Amino acid sequence: MIRRVDWSGLLVAVVIAVPSGALRAQAAADSAAPDMCASCHASLPMERLAGPVTLFADDIHAHQGFGCVDCHGGDPTAPGFASMDPRRGFVGRPVGRQVLQVCGRCHSDAGFMRQYNPGLRVDQVVEYSSSVHGQRLMGQGDTAVATCVSCHPAHQIRPPSDSRSSVAPENVATTCGACHADTVRMQPYGIPTNQLERYQESAHWEALSALGDRSAPTCNDCHGNHGAAPPGVGWVGNVCGQCHSVMADYFATSRHAQVFTAMGIPGCAACHGNHAIARTNDTLLGVGDGAVCVRCHVAGAGGGLVAASMRQAIDSLHASFMLADSLLQTAEQAGMEVSQPQFDLENAQTALLQARTAVHTFVHDSVQRHVDEGLEVTASAITRGHGALDDLRFRRVGLGVSTGVIVLLIGSLVLRIWQLERAS
Ligand code: HEC
Ligand code: HEC
Ligand code: HEC
Ligand code: HEC
Ligand code: HEC
Ligand code: HEC
Ligand code: HEC
Ligand code: HEC
Ligand code: HEC
Known part of the structure; x- marks a missing residue:
């Protein structure tokens, strides 16, 4: 059973104006017929057009009973190419802001989503809009930033709990790194491109990848899933403190917490760094080689x-x-x-x-x-x-003495027997 989606109930959260009627589709729900979009596409010789059909079969949306029209619009009951008529709501390949409209139509609709998964958040579009990614896309029309489908590749969307998902904890770093470690793509922005490489040297990555500890953080645990932004100086400690709460509580009451905030020094990161956080040991403490304290203090005062x-x-x-x-x-x-x-x-x-x-x-x-x-x-x-x-020593001495006595006894016995034998 496919539940109907009301395209007209387009979320208020999507701040962008929707081309009128563009997303109004008569969903495949109208017919129990096979998805004509999929069957024609599957037969096409171009990978770009046929590929989505194969991939989509194992997408969570296919498992939930959705079809091509639920994202692309159009009318699968219309014959041939007429099904892809924009007047029938066909949007084609959504790009940039259109992606937000397509995904947000369902994911920002609490009433609709509750029917499927009451526990699922419905604030992804809102959160995204407040992120550096969202602001650049909506404010400046910059399409080099991540949209929903950069992190959740279309036709292969899976929940984070599925280890094959692009957003499963063990895969997030490479999903983000696809852009953030790409020096050509990131060149215009003048920000570092070493986050993936450095993160993969960290104790966090070691715990997550080698030890399979899913409680260790990856990119989105520190930057937010949808609100991706660098943690500001003020809340770096809060980010780390979600997990290292004892350290964070101690630190918060310390002299450092007072002065670091005032001086713009980033809390925990001042001593531990951010991406390449290493395992610690006692040499970090003190005034010797390898101590972090001497970065700011002199020995002896x-x-x-x-x-x-x-x-x-x-x-x-x-x-x-x-x-x-x-x-x-x-x-x-x-x-x-x-x-x-x-x-x-x-x-x-x-x-x-x-x-x-x-x-x-x-x-x-x-x-x-x-x-x-x-x-x-x-x-x-x-x-x-x-x-x-x-x-132990006492027992050994005791053992030595008793062995001596026994040897003596045996010796005297042997002597006595020998004497008796001689006498007879
Ligand atoms: C009779 C075959 C056929 C049917 C039915 C069909 N398509 Fe297509 N579709 C094509 C072909 C061929 C192209 C390539 C057109 C082009 O490149 O100009 C295409 C292109 C597309 C594209 C890519 C558009 C782009 O801008 O790159 C999407 C998305 C798409 N179809 C979705 C659908 C959906 C959704 C349906 C059902 C409502 C559907 N198709 C029905 C043959 C079909
Ligand atoms: C959950 C939403 C969703 C569903 C369902 C969906 N698509 Fe797509 N599709 C997208 C988005 C978003 C893009 C753009 C992807 C991008 O730019 O990376 C896309 C792109 C495409 C393209 C263009 C690919 C290219 O590289 O140019 C085709 C063709 C296509 N889809 C066909 C289909 C067909 C056929 C189905 C059904 C079997 C389908 N899609 C189901 C969201 C969806
Ligand atoms: C027609 C409505 C609809 C559209 C359009 C749609 N989704 Fe979904 N999506 C759902 C439903 C319903 C689920 C299933 C929720 C569940 O079972 O957990 C889901 C599940 C998901 C999940 C897995 C959530 C989880 O943790 O279980 C992700 C990620 C997701 N969608 C992303 C997207 C993206 C990205 C787009 C746009 C390309 C999109 N969706 C478009 C309705 C939709
Ligand atoms: C910068 C990458 C990125 C972008 C952009 C992004 N997501 Fe996500 N998304 C993630 C990550 C990472 C998770 C996994 C969160 C977790 O582990 O709980 C996630 C989880 C989800 C989920 C599962 C429920 C949840 O909120 O945890 C849904 C649904 C979803 N995203 C939809 C969307 C939609 C819709 C958009 C576009 C508005 C979008 N995402 C844009 C990275 C992204
Ligand atoms: C499609 C490419 C792409 C993907 C995927 C992507 N980003 Fe971005 N990201 C960008 C671009 C481009 C910028 C803009 C850089 C700027 O404004 O300095 C950016 C900006 C950022 C910023 C702000 C940097 C700053 O100081 O200006 C953070 C933090 C960030 N991304 C984190 C993430 C995380 C975490 C993920 C994965 C969950 C991710 N990004 C996935 C392209 C991407
Ligand atoms: C343990 C927390 C943590 C993890 C995990 C993490 N970051 Fe960061 N990241 C930070 C902090 C803290 C800053 C801000 C540093 C500052 O303000 O000095 C930052 C800064 C950034 C920036 C801004 C540019 C820069 O390098 O300063 C980008 C982009 C970024 N991170 C992307 C990523 C990506 C991609 C990943 C995953 C491969 C990731 N981060 C993993 C904490 C983290
Ligand atoms: C999502 C939870 C989480 C977040 C957020 C987080 N960590 Fe961790 N951290 C862990 C886990 C789990 C380990 C691995 C523990 C282990 O294997 O001993 C770890 C290990 C460490 C270690 C190495 C400990 C050792 O045994 O030497 C340091 C140092 C550390 N984290 C500092 C930080 C700092 C600083 C931040 C913020 C920038 C941060 N962490 C954010 C969960 C987290
Ligand atoms: C002024 C420097 C400094 C700051 C700021 C700092 N740490 Fe540390 N941290 C250290 C030193 C030094 C050690 C090693 C102590 C030892 O092993 O003797 C350490 C050890 C650790 C460990 C490993 C402890 C263990 O049990 O072995 C974790 C985890 C950690 N810090 C997290 C944090 C977090 C979270 C913050 C922010 C709330 C933070 N640190 C702020 C200097 C600092
Ligand atoms: C990023 C620079 C920085 C690092 C690294 C650092 N400190 Fe500090 N520390 C300061 C500043 C600034 C003050 C405030 C000095 C003042 O009150 O005049 C301070 C104050 C202190 C005080 C209070 C002393 C006093 O005279 O009031 C102690 C104790 C202290 N630090 C110990 C440490 C230890 C131990 C380490 C190494 C684990 C360390 N600090 C690493 C910058 C740093």
Whole structure:
């Protein structure tokens, strides 16, 4: 059953004037006959004209019972070429703003879409219109920007949950990169074209692609799906904070948050970058090689002093943890029972993680508090590790003594037997 679409109920959201009647189609719903548009097109020798028929068979719109006329207009009941008469609402190949009208006719109509999927948003056209893409298209008539079909290729439209979809998380980067990494296309705008390349070096891409972690961000998680814009300085932290909420909360209360906003420094991105965000480690902290703090602070004063002392605190816990861990491992390999202290040591691992996270307060005491908690755990583990090794030594000495006694006993027995044999 194909539900009728009311072409005349064209959304108010589409800001562009619609050529009158251009989109008024008598939908294929009128007849249960085979789609004449598709059958003629399938027989045409040109790939450009026949290709869409094959592709469309696996498009979500075909699965929902829509046909060619639902986007292209025209009258499939009219014979031959008459079906493509503009007076019968045929729009041909929609370009530029026409694409918005075609897609928005259904996707901006909440009442219509609810019949199919009540959970689906209906603000794509509105959002798009507010994006850099939309503003350039509608304001300046720039057709080099993305329209609906740049990101959702016509006749192969699939929901983001389908891994073959152009907008499935693992495919979004290449969908955006098709333009943004194209130096010729982007040349007139004078913006960088390295986002795809740099993103593919990031910990985020590694998590998404290699580890299959769909919670890791790709382009649209930071830029919006339809409202694509570079996150402004003010809200870069908000973007990252959607997922890294603890860091974002700490950072928000810090001295940096106050001064960075005033100085136009982009929050998290000031230390982590934006596209090529790498895995972190302790060398980022402090005043040594590879530390981010020395980009703005000098060693031995103000923030530099705090950076060095936080690093020292974290190093001390890390070293203590390593010692405890290796002692317990040695004891375990020698067959001693140390599973309980090994289990307890996991709390020190957690404290270490918390201390690294607390760096984002940029206050020494917040880091030290977690370090102290961790050191208490490692101290106890070290004591228990030494204890186990002492026990082991004691047992070995004990074993040596008893072996000696047994050997002596056997020796004296042998001697006695020998003496008895000699005497007989
Ligand atoms: C009898 C065969 C036939 C039928 C029926 C037919 N088409 Fe076509 N269609 C063609 C041919 C041939 C062309 C190429 C025309 C040209 O290049 O000038 C074409 C072109 C098109 C184009 C591309 C227009 C462009 O500007 O590039 C679209 C879209 C299209 N048809 C959609 C439809 C739809 C929708 C229907 C049904 C309402 C339909 N066709 C019915 C043969 C047909
Ligand atoms: C969901 C909407 C939608 C449906 C349904 C749809 N099309 Fe299209 N079609 C488009 C859009 C949008 C374009 C323009 C694509 C572009 O510019 O990248 C297009 C382009 C075309 C073209 C021109 C291709 C070219 O490269 O010049 C043809 C031919 C065509 N469609 C035929 C069909 C036929 C036949 C059907 C039915 C089997 C169909 N379309 C169903 C939206 C649709
Ligand atoms: C005739 C009405 C109609 C037109 C025109 C139309 N769509 Fe759809 N579209 C739908 C319906 C209905 C669904 C199915 C919703 C569902 O089942 O989730 C859908 C599904 C989708 C989905 C998958 C949504 C999801 O996550 O399930 C995308 C993406 C999409 N359409 C994009 C487009 C684009 C881009 C265009 C224009 C080229 C377009 N649509 C034109 C009605 C339409
Ligand atoms: C710059 C690329 C881009 C453009 C342009 C674009 N989309 Fe999308 N669209 C996406 C991405 C990415 C998703 C996947 C969102 C997700 O993962 O939830 C999406 C998802 C959707 C969905 C599924 C529901 C939703 O909102 O998440 C629909 C429907 C849709 N788009 C329709 C449209 C329509 C209609 C247009 C034109 C007004 C359009 N899109 C323009 C990238 C784009
Ligand atoms: C069809 C080509 C095309 C596709 C696909 C495309 N874009 Fe764009 N995008 C452009 C063009 C052209 C501009 C205009 C550049 C400008 O104004 O500086 C632009 C502008 C932008 C901007 C604003 C840049 C600035 O600072 O001016 C962002 C952010 C952006 N796109 C993100 C995305 C994302 C994210 C995707 C994928 C979900 C995407 N784009 C897909 C062509 C495209
Ligand atoms: C983790 C978040 C994040 C991801 C993922 C991301 N971006 Fe960005 N992007 C940013 C931030 C933040 C800025 C703004 C930088 C600034 O203002 O200094 C930016 C800036 C941009 C710009 C403006 C030009 C520039 O390079 O400064 C474009 C275009 C862009 N990104 C496109 C993309 C594309 C395409 C992808 C996917 C391949 C992507 N971004 C992935 C956060 C992200
Ligand atoms: C959509 C959720 C999401 C967004 C938005 C996001 N991230 Fe991530 N981030 C993740 C996930 C998931 C990982 C991988 C975690 C893992 O595998 O350990 C990650 C990893 C990281 C790492 C590496 C952590 C490590 O173990 O060393 C850093 C640093 C990072 N993100 C910073 C940022 C910054 C800065 C932003 C904003 C520009 C941002 N993230 C935006 C989800 C997100
Ligand atoms: C002033 C520099 C700076 C700023 C600003 C900053 N970070 Fe960090 N971040 C660091 C340093 C240094 C580390 C490494 C700490 C360590 O491992 O000892 C780190 C580590 C991380 C990690 C990995 C933590 C872990 O558990 O291993 C994530 C995720 C992260 N930052 C996210 C963020 C987010 C999100 C923001 C913004 C809200 C942000 N950072 C702002 C310097 C910064
Ligand atoms: C992008 C530049 C920048 C980076 C990178 C940076 N800071 Fe800062 N930091 C500042 C500015 C600016 C101030 C404010 C100085 C003031 O209050 O006069 C500040 C203040 C501080 C303060 C407060 C000290 C005081 O004297 O009030 C601490 C602590 C601090 N930073 C620690 C760090 C640590 C630790 C790192 C590395 C993880 C770091 N900063 C990285 C720019 C930076």
